[in-house]
Amino acid sequence: MILKLERERQALQKALDDAKTPLERNKLGQFSTPIELANEILQYGLSICTGNEINFLDPAFGTGTFYSALLQKENKKKINKATGFEIDHFYGNPTRNIWAKNDLDLSIADFTTISPKPSYNLVICNPPYVRQQHIASSEKARLQTLSFTRTGIKLSGLAGLYCHFLLLSHSWMSSNAISGWLIPSEFMDVNYGSALKKYLLDDVTLLHIHRFDPLEGQFADALVSSAIVWFKNTPPQKEHSVKFSFGGSLLNPKVSKQINSDILREEKKWTRFPNSNVRVNDVSSVLEDFFNIRRGLATGANKFFIVSENWINNRKLPFELFRPILPGPQSIKDNIVNSDSKGVPELAERLFLLDTSYPEEYIKNVYPTLFTYIEEGKVDNIDKGYICSHRSPWYSQEKRAPAPIICTYMGRATDKAQHPFRFILNNTNATMTNAYLGLYPTARLLSLAAKQPDLIEKIWERLSQISIADMIDEGRVYGGGLHKLEPKELAKVPMPFVDDLLSIDAPSLRMAIC
DSSP states (O other): OHHHHHHHHHHHHHHHHHTSOHHHHHHHTOOOOOHHHHHHHHHHHHHHOOSSEEEEEESSOTTTHHHHHHHHOOOSOEEEEEEEEOSOHHHHHHHHHHTTTSSOEEEOSOGGGSOOOOOEEEEEEOOOOOOGGGSOHHHHHHHHHHHHHHHSOOOOTTOOHHHHHHHHGGGGEEEEEEEEEEEEGGGGTSTTHHHHHHHHHHTSEEEEEEEOOTTSOSOTTOOOOEEEEEEESSOOOTTOEEEEEESSOSSSOSEEEEEEHHHHHHOSOGGGTTTSOOOOOOSOOBGGGTEEEEEOBOOSOHHHHEEEHHHHHHTTOOGGGEEEEOOOGGGOOSSEEOBOTTSOBOSSSOEEEEOOOOOHHHHHHHOHHHHHHHHHHHHTTGGGSHHHHTSSSTTOOOOOOOOSEEEEOEEEOOSSOOOSOOEEEEOSSOBOBTTEEEEEEOHHHHHHHHHSTTHHHHHHHHHTTSOHHHHHHHSEEETTTEEEOOHHHHHTSBOOOOHHHHTOOGGGHHHHHO
16 A cells, blocks of 8 residues: 555655746755655654654655655654645645555645744754755844744754754754764865754754765756765763764665764864864865965856957957956866967967946947947946846946966866866966855965965976865865865865975965965
8 A cells, every 4th residue: 555655745746846847946955855765754854763662753744755754664653643834835735645544644835934843853854955045134134033042053054954044943852862864975074064063063963964975966957065964962972973874875885984072073074074084183285375366257148248358359359358267167278278379378278358348328439339238238237137236337347367287176087087176377367256265375375476486386386286075175065076165165175285496485375475
């Protein structure tokens, strides 16, 4: 009977998913858990849940994948009650029909608006993966206040909806309850995840975090690296250790390791476990000791603001109001970009950025062809875009000087290029878009470079000695093995030894460079 209902549920899930566009489901964070994974999660959860009776709660029920898995598990525990919440009537109403003959209390309601009933000893959830930019400001403020009221934890405005779901479930759990959450692993590395990690270390006993291999995505329709977080609703003990596992499956991971909670309090990047050892703090230098790292500029509309040399000539636009800009990483085959006599990159794709702060009236009188082009941008509503609408004039650009060294901030490790990131020596006057991070020498390094003209190039050569592991450790990874580095993360990457280049003793290196 249960298997028949599960087949009906899977058919319903597919029909409902197909009836919505990917964008519609993305905005509500509706990514169904595969039944095979749900079965593993319930098997694991039941094995660590104490007591003979199960009071089950799923705050984001969907069509009931976890509930179905619970019913399929043969165990000695009795299902005393099962409760679910589903915000979307489109999914909730037909789901009720499937489970109508089962003892299930399914509410078609927003879980975050319901007063908690702390009586559940098994909470399993794949919460909606809604990014913060899809949450209205008023709703975000409500959720922040509610999460803080119930847990004392203040979530960042950058936190996704899944963070609020996890914290708000706290008031629903009975003492010693087991909770398992299938959530994006990014919380383990990003700044907004620090509040969630504080909750896991201070308010409950964190038991186990299993992170799936990003190359083995759990959701075919979501570019996300997933983790399963297990904790128990009981205060943590001192000298508590947490199991970290990676790859394979929850029940049969490729690698696992116990990590002391005190180490987790100090380590900002939890995804380094279990594959990497505990970070050893030493006096070795990092990139920020030598460089100020800045993201490339965001134009607001690359197709409008970044044009080719031929385009400028054909439209008879004023060349003096454009400056060279580097093309995307895919167009730069070598890791050195040289320039012509005018500082323009010697590349097959020579691109230029419209960069002027002249008022429109002046441009109309002095540069009529450019004025016509700007008017075309208005017709396409480019001036009303978020970035452009916050600039004056809307077509002006953020100032970003050429960086002597740039780093691609996002990439995949492939058979052709095992390193997901590239350091490129920029011997041109070209600026860069936000496809790159710029490495700008500190004042002290510039002073030393003035005496050693090839110093920056020699340091760039040493950058190739940075290990893939060190780069990945500081960054984050998404589904499909997509690696990403933010400026502050790249700044913390260990720097290859350059003492011989600077003629400075290692202990004084940091002080001398800063």
